[in-house]
Amino acid sequence: MFYASALLRWFRKFQHGGVANQFFMALMVTIPVLNFGMLMGWQSPMTPILQSPDGPAPEPISDETISWMASITFFPSIFCGVFVGKLADKWGRKNTTMLTSLSLVISWSITLFSLRPWALITSRAVAGLACAGCYVVTPLYLKEIASDNIRGALGSLFILVQNLGYLVVYVAGDILSFAAVMWLCTAIPVIHLLVFMMMPETPVFLVKQGKIKEAKSSLAWLRYTTVDDKNLEEEIKQLEREEDFARSMKKTSWKSIYQDKTTFKAFRISLNVMLSQETCGYLVVLMYAGSIFDQASQSISLKLSxxxxxxxxxxxxxxxxxxxxxxxxKTGRKWLLASTSLATGLSMLALGAWFYITSFSIWLPGWLPVLAMCLCIFSDAAGYQPVPYVITSELFSFQHRGMVTSFVSSVDALSDFLQTKAYDPLLKLLGIHWVFIFFSMICFLGTVYTVLYVPETKDRSVEEIYAILEDGRQKEKRKDMEVGNEVTRL
Structure with missing residues (x-):
């Protein structure tokens, strides 16, 4: 009885302000990201099976096909990121998220239909559409449903769920048959597509469409309150004021971003932190993890399949x-990003130094690269990967948020495509030690840039953040704020 009472009190506390509803909604929104993580991780345990003469493919898959499978996923996102952003602004976050799941269903279905090289590459190309959807729409959705006090936590779910997808498919690939893994991966987006029809659209988009009644219902469910709640009414009015202001302005365009010095500064910060994250060499560490384990096993008893x-x-x-x-x-965005980028850089440098020194037949303990690799992977996932998405979503009002997020997503996709294709040539040209040292320098530059130029966005409105970007000078209140209300944080 005591435990039941304690559990009930904990749930009521967790539900205060709609925290439970918002977390549930966030989990539903990120299921396509989970499945995309499974798609990206699927190649690792399945490549040996596909390349086996006795495997399920009609003929063993070549290394060239595997290379194209790894890189082609990012290629459509280069061009589709901006398009998906416009879809999210026109059709809504909900419909675009469902379109993302549909792309994943089509991608997995192609692989179920055929395992020939053309089908495997086409499947991954279709998944590139889902990649654009995940990286553009999901951060927007999470930002627009979250209360201020859990905004960062919900934003971080993006990378957490993606990494969960990796782990799920790794474990499934180890204990299930090839066919069972395929059906599991296909079933998840199918179920999500059906269930997500019942989920609400974001209040921000509904207000933008003039659907005030629906916006109230959506926000009331997210905040676990009634539509008559005074605080809820004020949030809706605040969104309406922002929308009225947006309509009074000229149509949002890249020119409007460039002409406003503070907005353009925010755009540069967003682009730089995302590029630092994407070019830090994390993909190279994951690609080379097997070799690090193999070399470590020569000097320590670490025998893993x-x-x-x-x-x-x-x-x-x-x-x-x-x-x-x-x-x-608790830590804020700025210092979590700076500390994890520094830790990632140090671990990259340690890996590069270990490979360089051992190339001269000098003995070093095998646990050193394993420890450095684990620190790199942990630090990257603990801040260097998720925090830039949170910062980007918080640096802009919803008038610019979709446009900037889609552009940054396209640039990131180009970076990932080039990295995956250039990995082998760089490895042969420079050697793995110089590759790691080069990436460590990028991490260190990212750390310095974060400390010097990135503002703390935690618990701050766009107006407050832009005041900081203007060297602390208080920005004049916008025309729509003449009534004395603060700018919304949604």
């Missing part, structure tokens, strides 16, 4: 993401 190695990596990723979600509201 390739699948077990990927499971260890996936577990570390997930642990880092859980830590990020738990501490991002």
């Amino acid at each position: 390739p699948n077990k190695q990927t499971i260890v990596v996936g577990a570390i990723q997930l642990l880092g993401s859980v830590v990020a979600s738990c501490i991002v509201e």
Whole structure:
């Protein structure tokens, strides 16, 4: 009886302000991201099976096909990011999220239909559409449903759920048959597509469409209150004032971003932190994890199968993401990003130094690269990966948020495509040690940039953040704020 009473009190506390509803909604929104993480991780345990003469493919899959499968996923996102952003502004966050799940269903269905090289590459190309949907729409959705006090935690769920997808498919690939893994991966977006029809649209978009009654209902459910609640009414009025102001302005365009010096500064910060995150070499560490485990096993008793190695990596990723979600509201965005980028850079430098020194046949302990690799993966997942998405969503009002997020997503996709294709040539040209040292320099530059130029966005409205970007000078209140109300944080 005592435990039941304690559990009830905990639930009431968790539900205060609609926290439980918002977390549930966030989990539903991020299921396509979970499935996309499974799609990206699927290639690791399945490549040996596809390349086996006795595997399920009609013929063993070549290394060239595997290389294209890894890189082609990011190629459509280069061009579709802006298009998906416009869809999200026109059709809504909900419909675009469902379109993302539909793209994943089509992608997995192609692979179920055929395992020939053309089908595998086409499947991953279709998944590139889902990639654009995940990286553009999901951060917008999470930002627009979250209360201020849990905004960072919900934003961090993006990377946490993606890493959970990696781990799920790693474990499934180790214990299930090839066909069972395929059906599991296909079933998730199908179920999500059906269930998500019942989920609400974001209040921000509904107000933008003039659907005030629907916006009240959506926000009331998210805040776990009634439509007659005075605080709810004030939030809706605040959104209406922002929308009226947006309509009174000229149509949002890149020119409007460029002409406003503060907005353009925010855009540069967003682009730089995202590029630092995407070009830090994290993908290279994941690609080379198997080799690090193999070399370590020569001097320490660390004998793990390739699948077990990927499971260890996936577990570390997930642990880092859980830590990020738990501490991002306590540490703030700026210093969590700076500390994790520094830790990632130091671990990259340690890996590069280990490979360089051992190339001269000098003995170094095998646990050193394993420890450095684990620190790199943990630090990246604990802040360096998720925090830039949170910062980007908080740097802009909803008039610019979709446009900027879609552009940054396209740039990131181009970076990922080039990295995955250039990995082998760089490895042969420079050697793995110089590759790691080069990426460590990027991490250190990212740390310095974050400390010097990135503002703290935690618990601050766009107006307050822009005042900081203007060297602390208080920005004049906008025309629509003449009534004395603060700018909304939604």
